[in-house]
Amino acid sequence: MHTIATHCPYCALQCGMNLRPEADGRSVTVEERTGFPVNRGALCGKGRTAPAVLSSRVRLTGPLIRSHAGRLEPATWEEALDAVAEGLARTRREDGADAVGVFGGGGLTNEKAYSLGKFARVVLGTSQIDYNGRFCMSSAAAAHQRAFGLDRGLPFPLEDIPRTGCVILVGSNLAETMPPALRYLTELRENGGTLIVVDPRRTRTAEQADLHLAPRPGTDLALALGLLHLVVAEGRTDEEFIADRTTGWPEARAAAMAHWPELVERITGVPVPRLREAVEMFCAPESAMVLTARGPEQQSKGTDTVGAWINLCLATGRAGRPLSGYGCLTGQGNGQGGREHGQKADQLPGYRKLDDPAARAHVAGVWGVDPDTLPGPGRSAYELLDALGTDVRALLLMGSNPVVSAPRASHIEERIRSLDFLAVADVVLSETAALADVVLPVTQWAEETGTTTNLEGRVILRRRALTPPPGVRTDLEVMHALAARLGVEKGFPTDPEEVFDELRRASAGGPADYSGISYRRIADEDGVFWPCPEGGEGAPRLFLDRFATDDGRARFVPVAHRDAAEVPDEEYPVLLTTGRVVSQYQSGAQTRRVDELNAAAPAPFVELHPRLAARVGAVDGRSLAVVSRRGRAVAAARITDAIRADTVFMPFHWPGEGRANTLTNPALDPVSRMPEFKVCAVRLEPAEE
Ligand SMILES: Nc1nc2c(c(=O)[nH]1)N[C@H]1C(S)=C(S)[C@@H](COP(=O)(O)OP(=O)(O)OC[C@H]3O[C@@H](n4cnc5c(=O)[nH]c(N)nc54)[C@H](O)[C@@H]3O)O[C@H]1N2
Ligand SMILES: Nc1nc2c(c(=O)[nH]1)N[C@H]1C(S)=C(S)[C@@H](COP(=O)(O)OP(=O)(O)OC[C@H]3O[C@@H](n4cnc5c(=O)[nH]c(N)nc54)[C@H](O)[C@@H]3O)O[C@H]1N2
Numbered sequence: 185m186h187t188i189a190t191h192c193p194y195c196a197l198q199c200g201m202n203l204r205p206e207a208d209g210r211s212v213t214v215e216e217r218t219g220f221p222v223n224r225g226a227l228c229g230k231g232r233t234a235p236a237v238l239s240s241r242v243r244l245t246g247p248l249i250r251s252h253a254g255r256l257e258p259a260t261w262e263e264a265l266d267a268v269a270e271g272l273a274r275t276r277r278e279d280g281a282d283a284v285g286v287f288g289g290g291g292l293t294n295e296k297a298y299s300l301g302k303f304a305r306v307v308l309g310t311s312q313i314d315y316n317g318r319f320c321m322s323s324a325a326a327a328h329q330r331a332f333g334l335d336r337g338l339p340f341p342l343e344d345i346p347r348t349g350c351v352i353l354v355g356s357n358l359a360e361t362m363p364p365a366l367r368y369l370t371e372l373r374e375n376g377g378t379l380i381v382v383d384p385r386r387t388r389t390a391e392q393a394d395l396h397l398a399p400r401p402g403t404d405l406a407l408a409l410g411l412l413h414l415v416v417a418e419g420r421t422d423e424e425f426i427a428d429r430t431t432g433w434p435e436a437r438a439a440a441m442a443h444w445p446e447l448v449e450r451i452t453g454v455p456v457p458r459l460r461e462a463v464e465m466f467c468a469p470e471s472a473m474v475l476t477a478r479g480p481e482q483q484s485k486g487t488d489t490v491g492a493w494i495n496l497c498l499a500t501g502r503a504g505r506p507l508s509g510y511g512c513l514t515g516q517g518n519g520q521g522g523r524e525h526g527q528k529a530d531q532l533p534g535y536r537k538l539d540d541p542a543a544r545a546h547v548a549g550v551w552g553v554d555p556d557t558l559p560g561p562g563r564s565a566y567e568l569l570d571a572l573g574t575d576v577r578a579l580l581l582m583g584s585n586p587v588v589s590a591p592r593a594s595h596i597e598e599r600i601r602s603l604d605f606l607a608v609a610d611v612v613l614s615e616t617a618a619l620a621d622v623v624l625p626v627t628q629w630a631e632e633t634g635t636t637t638n639l640e641g642r643v644i645l646r647r648r649a650l651t652p653p654p655g656v657r658t659d660l661e662v663m664h665a666l667a668a669r670l671g672v673e674k675g676f677p678t679d680p681e682e683v684f685d686e687l688r689r690a691s692a693g694g695p696a697d698y699s700g701i702s703y704r705r706i707a708d709e710d711g712v713f714w715p716c717p718e719g720g721e722g723a724p725r726l727f728l729d730r731f732a733t734d735d736g737r738a739r740f741v742p743v744a745h746r747d748a749a750e751v752p753d754e755e756y757p758v759l760l761t762t763g764r765v766v767s768q769y770q771s772g773a774q775t776r777r778v779d780e781l782n783a784a785a786p787a788p789f790v791e792l793h794p795r796l797a798a799r800v801g802a803v804d805g806r807s808l809a810v811v812s813r814r815g816r817a818v819a820a821a822r823i824t825d826a827i828r829a830d831t832v833f834m835p836f837h838w839p840g841e842g843r844a845n846t847l848t849n850p851a852l853d854p855v856s857r858m859p860e861f862k863v864c865a866v867r868l869e870p871a872e873e
């Protein structure tokens with residue numbers, strides 16, 4: 185039997201894989217797809233085991249409605265869709281359109297994300313839509329916009345990485361979060377290039393580095409400024425590049441000069457000689473790159489922090505040139521495309537701005553509505569979740585599990601419980617779906633067709649390989665049916681290619697222009713890089729001639745270090761940071777349902793240094809309580825000298841007692857509205873077993 189070429193349902197690498205349908209037509213096996221350039225056949229354990237979530241043993245197989253007794257009970261699709269339409273309409277009638285919220289996800293295909301944004305603005309007429317990507321790469325996106333006038337996570341394909349001279353990888357543990365991508369770093373070093381990893385922990389990724397800098401969490405901004413200071417002091421700036429291709433250098437230079445090396449050592453804990461080594465490694469070769477991920481970005485100053493790393497690239501002429509530049513390693517399966525087509529609070533498709541009259545007119549034209557009927561910008565993700573049960577009284581949730589993944593999660597869980605009405609579309613009964621009034625079971629990656637845009641800006645096609653079980657519908661079918669019940673008969677097609685063709689028109693002429701991309705072209709070209717105007721070529725490499733600003737020049741932004749929103753004190757003397765392990769994905773809703781992955785990563789833990797463990801009486805493998813101003817979590821201690829002695833680390837993949845987000849601080853970055861997942865203050869207490 186033939187195989188179907190498609191992509192993994194999980195992270196932003198969007199590894200290519202082949203699916204072989206079994207004779208029964210109800211299951212698939214994963215096979216190598218060596219021809220796809222990003223992963224050349226390699227897959228991590230999550231991708232390899234993804235078909236396990238297709239099994240009816242773990243997934244939702246039919247709609248559920250909460251009964252008068254308070255239990256979720258099986259219902260027909262007609263009943264469930266009627267109940268959702270009525271729930272949303274009632275709130276709108278009684279409390280106004282903005283009392284209805286929509287929360288989306290960066291795992292949704294472009295077609296779904298586009299339709300969800302349109303559904304909110306056209307069918308519900310609400311401004312209250314945002315999505316979990318706000319928790320992901322929003323700080324890097326904002327910094328990209330500010331400096332380059334355009335936000336595409338990587339302005340070059342991954343294949344450029346092995347050919348550059350030096351990579352500074354800031355707060356990315358890609359050996360665990362994108363395992364097949366580690367190959368690019370290995371090849372870089374085989375080619376004579378060097379790797380610097382910046383992470384408070386000596387991760388599997390840091391172990392590969394020529395130089396590992398382990399700053400105190402929340403101090404990357406000072407670190408980048410300190411490196412820029414040394415670049416200036418040592419006369420290593422590229423004055424010609426600065427003069428020809430940038431603006432704002434004098435102010436940015438002055439800001440960096442206020443961060444002299446000894447001060448930076450005091451703030452970050454990174455010794456001055458290590459700073460000098462890093463500058464030498466970064467400046468000596470012809471070309472170099474800085475790549476950031478969630479470590480420096482998920483901070484209440486994430487935008488400025490990324491800005492400081494961009495300034496370092498600009499001052500040394502390491503941007504807008506071949507094999508050089510700044511890039512952000514986007515996280516979710518469609519983390520890139522999901523941030524372009526309108527599920528963000530301030531955005532219209534094609535990365536257009538909702539408050540731009542010309543953008544409103546263009547998109548309203550494609551949608552066949554009066555531009556004046558489009559609502560304005562709404563609240564950011566955390567602010568939206570925080571408003572549930574007060575200003576926002578009904579919510580439609582598609583593609584996120586905030587009970588586990590939102591900061592200050594006990595509070596957010598309580599807000600969700602206080603809603604008048606909650607509808608959740610999901611593939612499994614997630615912790616958030618379990619609180620819903622109506623649960624709509626939807627199809628999965630292997631059962632539907634649609635495009636995603638990987639971390640390189642490469643638009644790719646996932647293909648349907650399986651007939652979905654009879655009790656589930658696609659997200660597009662859900663939106664179509666709800667729109668019809670709410671009085672909008674047209675404009676929500678269920679055929680993904682039809683949606684994509686409309687998205688192309690809506691994006692035409694915008695910053696993320698998809699108008700020249702078609703399903704056919706994606707198949708022929710191993711994906712097409714945006715921007716790609718009608719009839720044009722895709723653009724794997726950006727900014728080589730000009731940046732996307734009005735004057736074509738990149739903008740330095742003067743930034744200064746500031747403390748994290750919460751710093752250690754007597755009561756909460758230890759820093760907590762959070763992140764991921766290789767065998768679980770995000771809130772764990774999908775991967776905690778896969779036996780093989782659970783065997784590898786069965787439970788949450790608290791990673792801490794032996795010295796800190798001795799001080800607080802923690803014993804390896806025994807329960808340890810972690811207490812912050814938001815709450816208390818308990819997980820097994822994991823004692824290792826691979827972490828700073830002033831910091832503990834918890835993965836956030838689990839609900840319940842070991843939920844890391846019970847502890848995290850929702851302090852927001854003022855520009856991106858990113859919460860500070862990566863730094864808060866805690867104390868440790870031995871816990872009862
Ligand atoms: N296995 C697995 N893979 C995934 C995911 C998953 O859940 N599981 N999720 C996907 C998604 S959506 C994303 S966004 C990516 C995330 O990918 P990464 O950004 O690689 O993942 P994290 O573990 O969140 O954070 C990376 C590193 O930041 C470090 N760090 C913590 N605080 C700081 C700090 O203040 N400064 C610096 N420089 N570093 C710090 C942590 O120690 C950690 O090693 O992964 C994607 N891939
Ligand atoms: N403490 C801490 N918290 C964090 C982070 C951190 O580093 N530390 N990282 C943050 C980051 S970067 C991210 S991206 C978020 C992610 O956190 P979440 O938004 O909770 O991400 P997922 O667990 O992927 O949730 C996706 C949900 O949608 C379902 N789903 C999957 N595909 C589809 C689909 O096509 N349609 C529908 N309707 N549902 C689908 C899944 O089953 C799952 O229940 O977590 C954030 N939270």
Ligand code: SF4
Binds near residue numbers: 223227
């Ligand atoms: S690295 Fe990401 S895309 Fe590749 S197989 Fe693993 S989870 Fe899937």
Ligand SMILES: [Mo]
Binds near residue numbers: 319320321515516
């Ligand atoms: Mo993410």
